[in-house]
Amino acid sequence: MKIALIFGTRPEAIKLAPVYYALKNEGCDLLTVSSGQHKEMLNQVLELFEIKADYDLQVMRVCQNLSDLTEKLISKIDKIIRDEKLDYIIVQGDTTTAFIGALIGFYYKIPIAHVEAGLRTNDIYNPFPEEVNRRLITVLSSIHFAPTINAKNNLLKEGVSEDKILLTGNTIIDSLFWVKEKHQKKMKEIRKIYSLNDKKYILMTMHRRENWGKPMENVLSAVKRYLIENKDTYLVFPVHLNPYVNDVVHAELKGVNNAVLLEPLNYLELLSLMEGSYYIMTDSGGIQEEATAFNKFVLVLRKETERPEIIEAGIGKLVGTETKKSI
Known part of the structure; x- marks a missing residue:
């Protein structure tokens, strides 16, 4: 066949x-x-x-x-x-x-x-x-x-x-556990390379087309305010290469000392940073699923989610993209 x-x-x-x-x-x-x-x-x-x-x-x-x-x-x-x-x-x-x-x-x-x-x-x-x-x-x-x-x-x-x-x-869980089993030692080393082993950090990703422009600016405004008020908490943000995302993120978070803006991560690096995070903010569908395997709470930066199981189970919250609800 x-x-x-x-x-x-x-x-x-x-x-x-x-x-x-x-x-x-x-x-x-x-x-x-x-x-x-x-x-x-x-x-x-x-x-x-x-x-x-x-x-x-x-x-x-x-x-x-x-x-x-x-x-x-x-x-x-x-x-x-x-x-x-x-x-x-x-x-x-x-x-x-x-x-x-x-x-x-x-x-x-x-x-x-x-x-x-x-x-x-x-x-x-x-x-x-x-x-x-x-x-x-x-x-x-x-x-x-x-x-x-x-x-x-x-x-x-x-x-x-x-x-x-x-x-x-969900086959993403099969893949995730395969990577964890094969590369657990390397995942710990990655957090050390990024100097994150001793830091309390929020992992954030945001890239969806419907969030380009004002929705992304709203979320980043809330994130910036939170980081300024909570200097002991870091934001780790692998920023998508698309200029509609990259330019806005760097403009909004420029000069915020506890905002760590990274180039896009490979999958192993991303899983490593998910595993060590305090909680996760994302508009990604896959990360909503992967977070459950690491027992991480997720703020979903979207108006709707096609993965309601996460919300129903109490391990995620749908916060949308309005500034007052984003963090």
């Missing part, structure tokens, strides 16, 4: 790594297609998990819009699927890469399997464009791997047949 795994971002690769090795152990003929939607962050994860992309589409360009990205993905993925004789295509989550991979597979009548199916906020603009992407992937898919009961119930409400849904749990 020949199966293509199509992915383009670091979270997709992390969550598909256990799937890749499970299929490989079953003797499947695997084809890995990397769009390179987040090239730098993606390649480090592929190296960590020892996965080589058979195709690297290199679609990423600085500040390109979604239409440009979609156009490139359609053209390049179509050629691969047209030339390869595939029995299945597997996509993960809700990226533009995942949606276009599923769409082109549908055009060639290849069954689509969707890992992390059924997540919903029921607000088409939060997160954007991911909420719509994952809904469209659901329509195109033949098999739905739901990570939680909530996700399964969402699919059932939308009319997906129960015999097409498999409740799997």
Whole structure:
């Protein structure tokens, strides 16, 4: 059986790594297609998990819009699927890469399997464009791997047949524990390298498209005020390279002595800093999930979350992006 795994971002690769090795152990003929939607962050994860992309589409360009990205993905993925004789295509989550991979597979009548199916906020603009992407992937898919009961119930409400849904749990936890087991000593050394072993620090990430501009400025204003008032607490912020994020973060937090602004971290470094943190602030979906494995409380910097289990379990709070609620 020949199966293509199509992915383009670091979270997709992390969550598909256990799937890749499970299929490989079953003797499947695997084809890995990397769009390179987040090239730098993606390649480090592929190296960590020892996965080589058979195709690297290199679609990423600085500040390109979604239409440009979609156009490139359609053209390049179509050629691969047209030339390869595939029995299945597997996509993960809700990226533009995942949606276009599923769409082109549908055009060639290849069954689509969707890992992390059924997540919903029921607000088409939060997160954007991911909420719509994952809904469209659901329509195109033949098999739905739901990570939680909530996700399964969402699919059932939308009319997906129960015999097409498999409740799997979240593969990011499999990957996280694999990394921790293999690299625990190195994770401790990383915190030492960043001089964080003896510091009380909040780990923060923020990069989502719907938070660009005023929402991000609101959050950073609250964070800046908190840091000035709590000089014994540090903020560790690996800042996304996108200028819409990078420029704003550095402008807002410039001169705040207990704000530690870092270049983007590789996955091992990120897990290390998560493990040592006091708590976490993020608009990332994957970090919401990973934080639970480290027993870390999360402030979710979004208006909605498709991972309500974290809020329901009392280990996270949805604080939005208004200044008075952000910290």
